[in-house]
Amino acid sequence: MANLKSAVKRINTNNKKRARNQNVKSEMRTHIKKVEALIEANDVDNAKTAYQSTSRVIDKAVQKGVIHQNNGNRQKSRLAQKLKNVSA
Secondary structure, X not given: OOOOHHHHHXXXXXXXXXXXXXXXXXXXXXXHHHHHHXXXXXXXXXXXXXXXXXXXXXXXXHHHOOOOHHHHHHHHHHHXXXXXXXXX
């Protein structure tokens, strides 16, 4: 455990930030899984609307710095590709 007061504060703030980041990542993953489940069920209309909301969630995670921009773009691209394959 840290001895300095500033180090103790730093540990506390890091833990708070980590908890917030975990919530954002968890929500993002949940949305992605919902879209993938709808794609598996061949429910194209609902999958498209779910993809739009998922895309927004991914963009917010990128904006908050929880994930890297390339990671977010890759996630959206893969979902769009799966959706396109089901639609065709």
